[in-house]
Amino acid sequence: MTQTAPIPGLSEHTTTDALITALRTLPQRPLQFHLHGKALVPAGYHVTEVKAVTIEAMDCGGKANAWRETVIQLMDGSAEEARAGFMTNRKFLAIYDRVVKHIPVRSDAEVRFEYGNASTPALQYHVTHVDTQPDLMTVHLRIPGVQCKAGNACGTPTEAASDGCEPASDCCAPQAPITLS
DSSP states (O other): OOOOSOOTTOSOOOBHHHHHHHHHTSTTSBEEEEETTEESSOTTOEEEEEEEEEEEEEOTTSOEEEEEEEEEEEEOOOHHHHHHOOOBHHHHHHHHHHHHTTSOOOTTSEEEEEEOOSSSOOEEEEEEEEEEOSSOEEEEEEOOOOOOTTIIIIIOTTSOOSSSOOGGGOTTSOOOOOOOO
């Protein structure tokens, strides 16, 4: 089963194709990754892995979903690499293009960036947009969140569920522990 609709619980996402198309517009620009308007990933970073991920999940309301994601892992480089500056779009795209010759990366899959270091826990960040400037390109990221994907079916009293999980049933709410005898 592949994703044809947005990822459950996530109203907006950036596709792999949208990101790669934006990066191809000006391929010789330094490529930076920002979170809340500030650089998250320092100069000298490496692209260590590109993952084509299939997610198969069932939400708390009992609805099964499946979708694809592209996860690109970034890692800090050495102090010497940091002094050399940020990776260019051209180098980033060369790595990406080499990967897609060997693994099936879906262009319609949401793209995420995974990054962490000794002082920042590793997270998979959502891409909000790409900012193209004359002297650099910036991929803007946002922190992932957790959301009840069955919210309308289980947690929102304005809509009833079609699969028997009525809003008043608290099917998504924490339950008391079961004591085994």
